[in-house]
Amino acid sequence: MDTGVEGLPKPEVKIENIVATVILENQLDLNLIETKIQDVDYNPDQFPGLVYRLESPRVTVLIFKSGKMVITGAKSINQLIHVVKKLLKAFADQGIPISGKPQIQIQNIVASANLKVYIDLEKAALEFENSLYEPEQFPGLIYRMDEPRVVMLIFSSGKMVITGAKMENEVYDAVKKVARKLKEADAIIGIAE
Structure with a gap:
């Protein structure tokens, strides 16, 4: 996308972080997810959600029992969608039920x-x-x-x-x-x- 203004140098623009919520149509069993998915932290006495850290791309997903998730760290909308697909595939591969299509909302x-x-x-x-x-x-x-x-x-x-x-x-x-x-x-x- 051209961001230049005539007579000025072309600016450098970089997306640093996208924060989004993902809403699933069903509730999630966080204890089941903790036993089936690697790289998750779940300590309900400290925080009500499960923390899932992906290395590639480097993003963090907060997963809640309600079926709501918060994703931080994505560098583009395409990367965000890739993360959601990767997460849902990991759930499906491990027999964690997901119904309907996830709703993704960009927050910031x-x-x-x-x-x-x-x-x-x-x-x-x-x-x-x-x-x-x-x-x-x-x-x-x-x-x-x-x-x-x-x-x-x-x-x-x-x-x-x-x-x-x-x-x-x-x-x-x-x-x-x-x-x-x-x-x-x-x-x-x-x-x-």
Whole structure:
């Protein structure tokens, strides 16, 4: 996806973490899963769910008796879907009953970006509505974008953290939009090498 803005270097964008919930139509026997599936931790006195850590891809799945699961660590939607399929196949191979089709909901996508420019955060703060910049408290500008609905931490180095996206393309749209807005606000003070 093209995230560039004319006259500026093409930014680097990387999805760091996708948090999603998966809802199954049936309840799960966590004791059975613990005995049948490797790499799980289940200590109901400490935590009501079972913790399943996959090495490849490196993700963690919290599995609850209700049939709800929380997946963290995926780097793309495709990887997330692969994890769900891999998990359901492992359940099926071990005779753990699953009924219906799982519902997957993206809760949050966290990404990083580098615009490869230096930014005057004071000037950006004056131009960006819904922003907060208090350098004595935090070195970055906090910008709450309405469309797409994300929160961005923007640093003078041109690096950013984007959170709150529900789809990967929202991350790329937000980066392009903020780069354009910084250029229009004349808040870009140089190209980073």
